[in-house]
Amino acid sequence: MQQIIEFFIRNKNFLLFLALFSLGYSLTQKAHSGLYTRNIASTNKITGSVFSWLTDKRSYFALREQNEELSAANTQLLLQYYQSKQEHPDRSHGLNAELLSNGAALDSLEGRALNIIQAHVINNTYHRRKNTLTIDKGSKDGVVPDMGVSSPVGIVGIITHVSEHFSVAQSILNTNSRVVVKSKNSDHFGTLIWDGQRIDNLLLTEIPKIAPLSIGDSLVTDGKSTIFPRGWPVGTVTDIKPAKAQDYLEVSVRPYTDMSSLYHIYLIQRPEAQEIRELEILSQNEF
Amino acid sequence: MNSSTRWLSISGRFLVVLALQILVMDRILLFGFANPLVYCYFILLYPLSGNRVWLIVSSFILGLSVDMFNDTGGAHAAASVFLGWIRPTLLNFSFGVSYQYNTVKIANAPIGQQIIFVLSAVILHHLVLFSLEAGSWTYWLLVLKSTLITSLLSTVLILTAFQFFNRKNT
Numbered sequence: 001m002q003q004i005i006e007f008f009i010r011n012k013n014f015l016l017f018l019a020l021f022s023l024g025y026s027l028t029q030k031a032h033s034g035l036y037t038r039n040i041a042s043t044n045k046i047t048g049s050v051f052s053w054l055t056d057k058r059s060y061f062a063l064r065e066q067n068e069e070l071s072a073a074n075t076q077l078l079l080q081y082y083q084s085k086q087e088h089p090d091r092s093h094g095l096n097a098e099l100l101s102n103g104a105a106l107d108s109l110e111g112r113a114l115n116i117i118q119a120h121v122i123n124n125t126y127h128r129r130k131n132t133l134t135i136d137k138g139s140k141d142g143v144v145p146d147m148g149v150s151s152p153v154g155i156v157g158i159i160t161h162v163s164e165h166f167s168v169a170q171s172i173l174n175t176n177s178r179v180v181v182k183s184k185n186s187d188h189f190g191t192l193i194w195d196g197q198r199i200d201n202l203l204l205t206e207i208p209k210i211a212p213l214s215i216g217d218s219l220v221t222d223g224k225s226t227i228f229p230r231g232w233p234v235g236t237v238t239d240i241k242p243a244k245a246q247d248y249l250e251v252s253v254r255p256y257t258d259m260s261s262l263y264h265i266y267l268i269q270r271p272e273a274q275e276i277r278e279l280e281i282l283s284q285n286e287f
Numbered sequence: 288m289n290s291s292t293r294w295l296s297i298s299g300r301f302l303v304v305l306a307l308q309i310l311v312m313d314r315i316l317l318f319g320f321a322n323p324l325v326y327c328y329f330i331l332l333y334p335l336s337g338n339r340v341w342l343i344v345s346s347f348i349l350g351l352s353v354d355m356f357n358d359t360g361g362a363h364a365a366a367s368v369f370l371g372w373i374r375p376t377l378l379n380f381s382f383g384v385s386y387q388y389n390t391v392k393i394a395n396a397p398i399g400q401q402i403i404f405v406l407s408a409v410i411l412h413h414l415v416l417f418s419l420e421a422g423s424w425t426y427w428l429l430v431l432k433s434t435l436i437t438s439l440l441s442t443v444l445i446l447t448a449f450q451f452f453n454r455k456n457t
Contacts, residue, residue: 017372020347024365031360032422047355127322132358
């Protein structure tokens with residue numbers, strides 16, 4: 001017994017190190033599997049308020065850049081609005097304009113209203129393999145997990161964790177990120193992933209060779225994933241190579257959004273997402 | 288220095304280093320991936336005659352605080368606790384056994400010994416950190432690349448801080 005106690009006293013530094021190292025390691029593993037607790041994520045009160053304070057101070061200096069981006073987004077929306085007005089002169093007057101002014105926009109193809117919440121990024125990482133964004137809106141403002149996150153110009157990520165006042169999104173610059181996208185001109189779709197290398201280069205995989213893609217093509221979301229509506233902008237094709245697997249292509253994509261400079265964002269929810277998911281679960285149980 | 292002022296100066300350094308890391312260094316990204324980590328400064332400059340148990344515990348808390356602001360789970364905490372634990376070995380390796388008799392002051396030692404000490408400590412810390420953060424062997428090349436470049440960056444910053452702030456005390 002005495003020997004055991006002596007052993008502990010003699011090795012107390014090593015045992016302490018071992019215990020704390022294992023604790024750190026297990027927290028890291030939890031973070032990798034996406035199950036990390038609210039205490040360690042930046043949605044907690046202390047870190048959230050520090051980031052809010054910091055963002056307040058910093059946003060002042062970025063005003064010019066942000067304004068330019070917003071006005072560019074405005075111009076594009078106006079263009080889209082007038083285009084749709086020309087295509088469907090009867091529909092775009094009453095309902096569409098009314099919804100737009102109420103803060104809801106129309107799903108471009110199905111014509112159903114989307115829930116859109118305006119928010120700001122208060123912490124943005126882009127130099128790790130598994131990057132996240134912290135957002136200044138939480139469950140109190142109606143944010144729920146699996147909402148899509150988009151900048152004024154294109155998709156940015158997906159909400160994974162929500163607390164009362166803040167939420168955390170998985171960035172598209174995350175090696176776990178999977179978004180189904182398609183070419184604007186055809187319905188061939190593939191999965192958009194990130195290889196953890198450059199922040200301006202995503203990879204489109206699992207897209208068949210037969211798809212009519214060329215460099216400079218625009219990519220949009222496919223609408224199959226229930227997170228983003230169909231036709232939401234993603235990025236442009238910068239390079240096309242044959243993939244290792246036969247009959248498939250490996251396509252390099254430059255996202256429209258500059259992932260290192262994010263502030264104004266939109267959280268998007270398809271109102272029918274819940275219904276689609278329930279239906280899919282039901283059908284999986286049947287077979 | 289009596290024990291209460293010493294305790295105050297250690298906790299003051301802890302807070303300054305943490306604030307510098309979160310508010311300034313985590314916003315810097317050189318060459319697209321190198322993010323200097325200066326908070327190791329606290330662990331390296333913890334008093335040589337100080338309690339080792341407290342060094343290990345405070346390294347863990349410092350690392351965990353950086354983790355909280357970075358959403359990295361416990362990667363910084365594990366790497367820091369590793370550095371806190373292995374520090375005596377590195378001191379022995381860089382300055383010889385004489386450091387144990389309180390005759391060495393890190394910031395006044397020959398610059399060559401300082402570089403060996405800081406560089407070896409920072410490389411070990413970063414290697415553990417980036418390996419844990421990557422989470423799989425698939426990214427080993429990227430881990431090595433980040434470790435090398437970030438280590439050089441952190442070492443230069445920490446050595447500069449040594450020259451500025453610790454000529455007299457420690």
